Amino acid sequence: MPPRGHLEVFEKIKPKLVFGISIASFWVTDQPLRDRVLIGTPFISVIFGLILSLIHLASNFDGHLTMNLVMTQIIIVATLQIFLKTLWIWYDRDNLLKLLNKAISLHEEYENEEICAIVEKNLKKLNNIWIICFKITFVSIYITCVLVTIYNALKGEDGICITIPFIPQEFPGHLEIMLLIQTFVIFSGSFSVLYTDFVTVFFGIEIMAASNILFHYISLHKEVIQEHPHDLKIITVRFCELVENVKLYNDVISPSSFIQFITSAFLSFLIFFFTRLNPENPVGYFLGFCVVLQLFAPCLFGEFIKIRMERLSTTLYLTNWYDLKLKSQKSFLLVLGMTQREYGLKAAGLYNISIYTFIQILKMAFSWCAFMFTLEAYY
Secondary structure, eight states: OOOOOHHHHHHHHHHHHHHHHHHHOOOSSSEEEEHHHHHHHHHHHHHHHHHHHHHHHHOOSSSSHHHHHHHHHHHHHHHHHHHHHHHHHHTTTTHHHHHHHHHHHHHOOOHHHHHHHHHHHHHHHHHHHHHHHHHHHHHHHHHHHHHHHHHHHHGGGGGGGOOOOOTTTTTTTTHHHHHHHHHHHHHHHHHHHHHHHHHHHHHHHHHHHHHHHHHHHHHHTTTTTGGGGGGHHHHHHHHHHHHHHHHHHHHHHHHHOOOOOHHHHHHHHHHHHHHHHTTTTHHHHHHHHHHHHHHHHHHHHHHHHHHHHHHHHHHHSSSOOGGOHHHHHHHHHHHHHEEEEEEEEOTTTTESSSSSHHHHHHHHHHHHHHHHHHHEEEE
């Protein structure tokens, strides 16, 4: 009987993936009432939060950036990011479901016992990493949300970053109502970000796993490939599936990563500015950690996928393909030619999703922050 450890881990993850895809794409259909509320509430609250914070900024901006207005702008950019990414994923939901089906196939289908053993080792390890990262990020995000809530409550009226038209400040319970609505928007938005980003992270991990499985299989057979001609078919089929998955994954995350890059640049700038205005406040550091982590995740997987695909090309070239029969050599050279192409991820087809891009965005945010403080000191 083939090992089932990786399937047991995947069965724990699968409900979160299905639920996360529904949240990410605002797909409320025939789920139980509780799930429909959890799926629909974040997106609706984010829309209200975006509108109310924009009204607050327009009503209170007098040409100077205060702590309150900086926090308001952070909420505006964050809710705008969630809104735009949800719209795109709603439009491209079918491709996410295709990636889910391919992930299921990766866990359940293997050509022989040797591949099964490689699958077990790689998938179990990487899926457990995903679970650990999900838990750590969940705790980090909600600690940050609690700190922001406490900070806003202690600031009183200065902690309110939303304005509801036609409700005067003299209205009984105005402060408490505003803080309650604002807290609800922050927690709902964080809930949406957590599931949306970790769904895309999971599919990136699955592509890495598929690459690792193929790499280990080629490594085991590169010296004796001429003795097992059927291996060439396995390698060809799995490589073509891997390339298709990379392209499909790129189609899904390309526009959303572009949105992520732009909004993360502004968020990083605003949070650095917020922290510089009040360096003793721990809220700024936790916000900075969450935003940097959110930006780092797609860049890290973009870098890893590119490296893994290049490694596959090198390993495949080092096999004893010249010992194959002429017909098999032609097929092998065709596959080898495919591996020579670059299979990295790109945001909107323009910018590489890589560690270099991550560093450039942070440098840009630091530069903007330094420029703003220079202007402030000058005037």
